Amino acid sequence: MNDAGMWNAFSFSAEIKDLTPWKDPKIFKGWRVYVNPEFRLDENFSSLSNYFSDLGTEKKWSKFLSTSVEYRIGGRREEDWYNLRRRWSYGLQLSLPIKDFKISATTRCQIAKSTSSDIDLTSTWRQKLGVEYSRWDNFSVQLSHELFFEPITLENSNWRSQFIVKYKLDKSNALSLGYLVQRDLTNADMDFVLLTGYKWELNKKKEKSTPAVR
Secondary structure (H helix, E strand, O other): OOOOOEEEEOOEEEEHHHOOOOOOOOOOOOEEEEEEEEEEEEOOOOEEEEEEEEEEEEEEOOOOEEEEEEEEEEEEEEOOEEEEEEEEEEEEEEEEEEOOEEEEEEEEEEEEEEOOOOOOOOOEEEEEEEEEEOOOOOEEEEEEEEEEEOOOOOOEEEEEEEEEEEEEOOOOEEEEEEEEEEEEOOOOEEEEEEEEEEEEOOOOOOOOOOOOOO
16 A cells, blocks of 8 residues: 655754752753644645643753653544554663764653553563764664564564665755655565655754943
């Protein structure tokens, strides 16, 4: 079956130290909060399949280690109606830069709840390994492989591989092109997806106050 879909994501984030009146930056160094609303289309862009918003916080403990806590609420289309879903996500990422390469390993536990069922059918434990090559300033190549496990039995339920090329046009605009292959091991379904993307970003940094000249 052939289909075209579109994922439309918006992200608003800020460092906690820029949102508080406290002057000591060491307390909140590398700690940010974010809100990421998103809606997804399928059926050749004609139908709304998902809508949700992520509210989370991420703490970077060092250049190698970071953690995150995230809450998602939204709806997913089920035939002719939308099923309300909620999800907590707890993540830990290790990152190792080696010259022009960056190797990352991410573990994420997702605890989900659907209003249409008292049985938890959507929680999962995800393990992702990625490699990024960025020898050039505006060009990078990413390769990743991810495994999905059932939360209790730890049975492998899905896997996903991605290859993505990113090109940064300037400090605000970027393009991407990639390919994704994934397989649902519970029913043997496979997806082959060509990925194209455009990203626009605006960084508004807090200006430092200049002391008066005496």
